[in-house]
Amino acid sequence: MKAKVYITPKEGILDPQGVAIERALPALGFKGVTGVRVGKYIELDLPGGGDAAAEVDKMCKKLLANPIIEDFQFELVPE
């Protein structure tokens, strides 16, 4: 079982990488792009057995994401 985890900065949390990208885009010819938010995308392979969704949820809370400033979502992809 493969898991794909999407981690984003929470609404209202300053995202300096997003601000930097948003400022750089017009100079490259991309006008009018707004709301740039930069997060993390993590792929991992889970061992068989057990409740995969519960495991990934725990991994996110304990290690992959910082729940104080980040939201996370994930999907499980059977192989």
Next chain:
Amino acid sequence: MKAKVYITPKEGILDPQGVAIERALPALGFKGVTGVRVGKYIELDLPGGGDAAAEVDKMCKKLLANPIIEDFQFELVPE
């Protein structure tokens, strides 16, 4: 139009963040997790008009991803 961009290290490129996570998981009670790869997840709002897919493709190649060591995929979500 919203774009969601997924950037991953190319196959064979060393991913130190992924290695660090993979080594940390067993100590937290998650056994047998392999193939951890850490990339970036970027959300942005595009202005209307023009060929959104072509624009985002160009943004990825010019700024968001490093095509030498990273792959990217994106999806467009109408609002």
